[in-house]
Amino acid sequence: MTSNSEAKLTKKQLKQGFWRSFTTSHAWHYERQQHMSFAYSMIPVINKLYPDKKDRIKGYERHLEFYNCQAVFHPLIFGITAAMEEENANNPDFDTSSINAMKVALMGPLAGVGDSLIFGTLRLIATGIAASFCKNGNPLGPILFLLIYNIPTFSIRFLGVKYGYELGNDLVTKISNSGIMNKLMLSMGIVGLMVIGSMIASTVTMATPITLGVGESAVKLQDSLDEIMPSLLPLLTTFLLYYLNKKQVNILFQIIGIMVIGILLGAIGILN
Amino acid sequence: MVQALYVALAVFIGKAEFFIGTAMTGRPIFLGALVGLLFGDLTTGVIIGFQLELVFMGSVMIGAAVPPDMIVGSVLGTAFALSANTGVDTAVAIAMPTALLSAFVVNLFYGVINPLIAKFVDKYAKNGKYKGVERTFLGTGFMNYIAFAIIAFLAYYLGNDVMSSVVNSIPDWLSNGLTIAAGILPALGFAQLMSMILSKKIVVFLMLGFFLTAFLEISAIGVLIVALSIVGTLLISDEFKNKKDDISEGDDISDF
Numbered sequence: 001m002t003s004n005s006e007a008k009l010t011k012k013q014l015k016q017g018f019w020r021s022f023t024t025s026h027a028w029h030y031e032r033q034q035h036m037s038f039a040y041s042m043i044p045v046i047n048k049l050y051p052d053k054k055d056r057i058k059g060y061e062r063h064l065e066f067y068n069c070q071a072v073f074h075p076l077i078f079g080i081t082a083a084m085e086e087e088n089a090n091n092p093d094f095d096t097s098s099i100n101a102m103k104v105a106l107m108g109p110l111a112g113v114g115d116s117l118i119f120g121t122l123r124l125i126a127t128g129i130a131a132s133f134c135k136n137g138n139p140l141g142p143i144l145f146l147l148i149y150n151i152p153t154f155s156i157r158f159l160g161v162k163y164g165y166e167l168g169n170d171l172v173t174k175i176s177n178s179g180i181m182n183k184l185m186l187s188m189g190i191v192g193l194m195v196i197g198s199m200i201a202s203t204v205t206m207a208t209p210i211t212l213g214v215g216e217s218a219v220k221l222q223d224s225l226d227e228i229m230p231s232l233l234p235l236l237t238t239f240l241l242y243y244l245n246k247k248q249v250n251i252l253f254q255i256i257g258i259m260v261i262g263i264l265l266g267a268i269g270i271l272n
Numbered sequence: 273m274v275q276a277l278y279v280a281l282a283v284f285i286g287k288a289e290f291f292i293g294t295a296m297t298g299r300p301i302f303l304g305a306l307v308g309l310l311f312g313d314l315t316t317g318v319i320i321g322f323q324l325e326l327v328f329m330g331s332v333m334i335g336a337a338v339p340p341d342m343i344v345g346s347v348l349g350t351a352f353a354l355s356a357n358t359g360v361d362t363a364v365a366i367a368m369p370t371a372l373l374s375a376f377v378v379n380l381f382y383g384v385i386n387p388l389i390a391k392f393v394d395k396y397a398k399n400g401k402y403k404g405v406e407r408t409f410l411g412t413g414f415m416n417y418i419a420f421a422i423i424a425f426l427a428y429y430l431g432n433d434v435m436s437s438v439v440n441s442i443p444d445w446l447s448n449g450l451t452i453a454a455g456i457l458p459a460l461g462f463a464q465l466m467s468m469i470l471s472k473k474i475v476v477f478l479m480l481g482f483f484l485t486a487f488l489e490i491s492a493i494g495v496l497i498v499a500l501s502i503v504g505t506l507l508i509s510d511e512f513k514n515k516k517d518d519i520s521e522g523d524d525i526s527d528f
Contacts (some may be wrong), residue, residue, distance in 0.1 A: 022293035026413035029386030036393055036409040043402050053400050060397035060405060062392075065437050071294040116468045123296065124465060127325060128492030130301060134322035137315030141322065142305040149296045157293065187507070189469045190477045191499040197481025198495035203326050204462070205455035230486040234459060241463035242470070251330070251339070254460055255368065262453030267445050271452050 007049045007089040009082060009165070016044040017078045018161045022069035033068035041074070046084045049089040058096075059085070065100060069107035070114025073124065075157040079104055079164020087168070121192030123149055128195045131203065204234035209272040273429065278310035279351050280425035286343035287417035300324035300346035300367075320350045323360040324367055327454055329461020341378050344424050345371025351428055352435050361451040365442065366435070370427070377423065381416050453458040477502075 020041040027036050039060060046059035069077060081099060088094045126148035133141030167174065210221040225232050244254060265271040282303055289298040296302065300321050308317010315407045328342040349367025355361060389412045396404030470478065479501070484498060 023291055023410075025290040025294060027386055027389070027409055027416065028290065029382045029390060032390060036390065036405070036412075039393075039397070040406055040409050043406060047402065056402070057398060057400045059359040060400070060402060060500070061394075064394060064397055064405075120465050120468050123299075125492075125496060126296075127301065127329075128496065131322065132491055134301065134318050134325075137318045139305055139309075139314055139318055141318055142302045142325070145299070145301050147484070150293075153295075155292070178397060183507070183510075185502040186474070189471070189474050190503055190506075191496065192469050193474055193478040194464070194481030194484075194495050194499040194502075195480060195492055196465055197478040197483075198485040198490070198492050200462055201458065201482050202487035202492065204459045206452075231482070235482060235486075237456060238459040238462050238466070241460050242466045245463050245467040251460075252372070255340070255372075255457070258456050259368065259450070259453045262451075262456055263446060263449030266449035266452045272448075 006227065007086065009045060009048060009086050013044045013048050014079070014082065014161055014165055017041045017082060018157065020044075021074040021078050021157065024074045032064070032066045033076075035064050035067045038067040038074070038078070039063040041078050042081065043087070045085055046107045049085055055089075060267055062096070062100060067103065067107065070118060072115075072118050072153045072156050073106075073110040073114050073160065076160030076164040077103060077110070079161040079166075080106070080168055083165050084166030113181070116192075117185070117188045118153060121195075122152060122189045122201070124192060124195050128199055131199070200234055200238050201231040204231070206233040206237060207272060208233070208270060210270065249270075274427050275311065275355065276429035276432075278307070279347055279428040280421040282306050282310065282347045282351075283344055283424040284417050284421040286347060287420050288414075291413060293418075298343045300342055300350075303343065303346050304350045307347055308354065311351065311354045313354055316354060319349060319501035320353055320360055320363045321346065323454060325362060325365070326348060326458035326461070327364055328360050328371070329458050330464035339375070340368070340371035341420075342367075342371050344374035344420055346423060348427060348504075352432070355432065356440065358440075360454060361447045362442070363459075364454040365447070365450045374420070374423070377420070381419070387411060387418070405415070480507065 013216075020043075021037075023037045025037070028034060042063040043060070045054055046063075049053050050056045050059055069194060081103060084099045084102060088096055088099065128147045129148060130141040130145035133144065207222050207227075208225070211218045212221055212224075213219055229235070241254065262271070284297040285306065286303050289295050301324075302321065304321015304324055305314065305318045308314045308321065311317065324342070324346045328340070328346065330339075345367040347361075348370045349363040349365075351360065352366045353363035389408060393405050393408050396402070396408065466478070481495050481499070484495050485492075490498075
């Protein structure tokens with residue numbers, strides 16, 4: 001089964017892969033996206049495992065194929081891939097194409113998880129906490145923002161390489177069977193949505209200067225709206241935009257639309 | 273001249289976030305503060321940066337969709353606003369169009385230049401020259417960042433005089449309208465985030481977070497603590513439920 005001189009990765013290659021995986025979207029492009037960065041993180045592994053030049057070349061080319069995933073999960077996929085390459089180097093019966101098949105199978109779901117948990121929820125929590133400092137111009141705000149985002153993601157990266165390599169292919173099946181992923185998604189979804197809700201109320205600002213009636217009996221429309229619910233207009237607007245997003249209306253049109261509508265409604269005195 | 277160099281430096285640092293693990297140094301909340309620090313008005317920089325952060329809330333590179341270039345946009349927006357000594361509406365008025373323009377250059381790199389360079393990388397790989405792969409990869413990324421730093425440098429250096437006079441001649445109705453738009457734009461960011469995580473099952477939590485702040489004026493940190501308590505409660509109740517299952521079903525519960 002295995003030859004006498006078994007090819008084995010050491011901590012050195014894993015460490016190199018860990019640091020190299022920080023470059024995920026460096027030199028990104030439409031055609032194969034983050035492929036160069038992935039190959040960059042795999043090069044020390046390939047060089048260590050395959051003494052023969054032909055095998056090495058195949059390895060480089062294997063990892064220069066399309067790759068795209070959320071940056072934070074690059075180390076995890078790297079760890080799993082490294083474990084599979086090790087198996088491939090020692091076991092002549094190993095199906096080499098399964099390495100890229102595994103990458104493709106992982107990058108989609110993990111990108112989805114990463115975009116909503118990391119870019120969506122975690123970044124938003126960091127922004128929300130920084131907000132109260134930033135409003136007063138306190139530089140602690142941006143610092144906190146960076147720390148709150150980067151400390152957890154750094155930990156996920158570190159654990160990703162460690163467990164990815166140790167458990168290899170099994171990791172993914174284990175996680176998806178245990179139901180942890182669902183619980184995590186749901187928990188983060190709840191936290192994320194509550195912070196979004198809070199920030200809609202505190203950061204979207206819309207008010208109308210319209211008054212109803214004249215003279216003594218004039219009522220400010222905004223006061224009436226606030227009595228029904230403070231920040232009612234921001235909430236309704238957010239849901240309108242959510243609806244447009246669901247209908248896949250181009251973001252560019254939405255941005256320009258908001259600009260134009262802001263200027264128009266301001267000019268005719270509906271908003272101020 | 274010195275300020276233009278600062279602008280270039282800030283854009284480079286912002287763009288280079290892709291080299292350091294997408295560490296969010298490209299977000300306006302950080303870049304505004306950085307430009308403020310370099311321009312000698314940290315407090316205003318932080319305030320403008322945060323407002324731009326709200327405006328660009330939804331500008332996140334998800335999958336293959338390239339959003340407006342908030343890095344070049346927010347650096348130039350903050351820099352012009354600080355040097356012209358004007359407010360947030362100026363920063364937004366400059367940041368948004370520059371971000372849209374710069375996105376074209378981003379697409380030039382992502383769509384044409386980098387894919388062509390990738391062909392050279394393929395050739396190096398085919399010949400087993402892994403050092404060539406590494407160098408070309410690293411060099412290409414930094415070339416991208418430097419190109420944007422140069423563009424921002426030129427835009428600021430050549431545009432500063434023009435810009436200040438343009439900024440000072442913005443009519444009231446326009447700057448008023450842009451302030452209104454800047455107030456609404458964060459909603460677009462939240463809407464985009466919602467379309468990623470919202471489902472009927474958990475929409476009630478969005479409303480809860482909203483009510484806590486709208487009616488009780490609880491800050492985001494307070495809402496976060498309440499949210500964590502709720503999640504904790506749910507997880508504990510889940511554990512109670514599982515224990516019951518354990519007793520009734522006995523074995524065959526997957527462990528980890």
